[in-house]
Amino acid sequence: MAKAKTDEFTGDEFFLSDTAKALSHPARIKILKILAEMDVCMCGEIVELLPLAQATVSQHLKELKRVGLIKGEIEGPKTCYCINTGAVKKAYEQIQKYFETINKECIRSCKTQTK
Amino acid sequence: MAKAKTDEFTGDEFFLSDTAKALSHPARIKILKILAEMDVCMCGEIVELLPLAQATVSQHLKELKRVGLIKGEIEGPKTCYCINTGAVKKAYEQIQKYFETINKECIRSCKTQTK
DNA sequence: ATTTCTTATCGTATATTTGCGATGAACGAT
């Protein structure tokens, strides 16, 4: 059989899938957009803009923080969230590289696309 | 309270999160890459390249087909999978638009980035 | 010290995802 099954996934593949997972919920897509518009934003403001309870929003923020796309610093009673510009940039670059590769490979090999 | 909670998410937000969900597993990231390289590919070949059972791979293919990123046509006993170039392109365009917007907004509003 | 405001976390319930063995369906070859 010689099954090369043991070739696990690469670091790049994990990074991409993990980033995608963080963006796999409309609330988190929206949160990132909100934070981009407002620079800095309290959790409460975000809750106001989403059709979700505070506890749920907090969890979504946690997931975005887990992959580093946002940062949160406690400021007095509030918590100040903002986008992690560097991390977003890095994620986007990886995504671009991935799709560019796919498109390039496609053009190279797909001569007999019967559509 | 006047909670505008009822503003659900937009179609764009759903499209993006749904696309991200399809890419939120390393196996599916890899499958798409494999299909890009090979143009057209039998399910069995993909199974050989992944550390997963045939049933599991079939499910991942189904998820990619669900969002339209790949197409599968039954050819005799085999099933011939290939990338849906148009859908991948559309998905990429939406992703690009999303990230470009975020980056632009960031630059516009983030003057007091304390890093 | 008590109250208020803001947010994280704890339970808990439900739903979805992931993974695989077993089965079944479709086809080609014998």
Place this chain on the structure above:
DNA sequence: ATCGTTCATCGCAAATATACGATAAGAAAT
């Protein structure tokens, strides 16, 4: 007609994700 090949689907188990009310923790204000 039977066999082997290929793949989808079923059934099941375990793990994650989603959502929310209730509670706790922290700081500011009184």
